[in-house]
Amino acid sequence: MSAGRSLDRRLVEAAALLHDVDKLPAVRPTVADTVHGAGSAEWLARRGYPELGDAIIGHPVTRLADGPWFDRWFAAASIEALVVAYADKRAGQKVEPMAERFASWERRYPPDVRAGKARGSWRPETLAAVRQRAEALETRVCRLVGVAPADVRRLEWTGRALRLAREA
Numbered sequence: 001m002s003a004g005r006s007l008d009r010r011l012v013e014a015a016a017l018l019h020d021v022d023k024l025p026a027v028r029p030t031v032a033d034t035v036h037g038a039g040s041a042e043w044l045a046r047r048g049y050p051e052l053g054d055a056i057i058g059h060p061v062t063r064l065a066d067g068p069w070f071d072r073w074f075a076a077a078s079i080e081a082l083v084v085a086y087a088d089k090r091a092g093q094k095v096e097p098m099a100e101r102f103a104s105w106e107r108r109y110p111p112d113v114r115a116g117k118a119r120g121s122w123r124p125e126t127l128a129a130v131r132q133r134a135e136a137l138e139t140r141v142c143r144l145v146g147v148a149p150a151d152v153r154r155l156e157w158t159g160r161a162l163r164l165a166r167e168a
């Protein structure tokens with residue numbers, strides 16, 4: 001790692017693999033009073049893995065829409081939490097530029113230009129702020145780990161793991 005900082009790779013991998021666990025139908029009802037991400041953290045804490053929570057709670061793209069929440073999180077987040085949140089903005093079925101991830105989200109949840117805000121969509125000014133925060137996240141993570149955004153790749157082991165999961 002650059003800048004003399006170390007990263008707990010096992011923590012990042014575990015958090016990345018489990019970050020969306022609260023979306024599972026078997027899990028969601030057990031953490032019903034939490035927002036996405038916090039539910040995963042709570043569920044994992046109950047099972048003896050509280051250390052994963054901090055690396056998970058900041059990952060949902062909706063956190064980028066809440067300026068005060070994001071600013072607090074961004075100021076205090078560990079490098080592991082930053083990497084997991086950034087990876088979420090780059091990885092769909094494959095690793096892609098953030099611009100493509102956002103275009104995909106915008107297709108699914110088009111910005112609402114009416115006075116009111118439709119559920120699941122953002123006003124254009126919120127979307128602009130979300131993109132700006134995502135870019136700040138990308139700049140910071142890439143600087144911390146010493147890699148250019150265009151050079152971000154999946155770890156080698158994930159190819160085989162994904163193939164095995166698809167075949168299961």
Ligand SMILES: [Fe+2]
Pocket residue numbers: 019020036059060
């Ligand atoms: Fe998520």
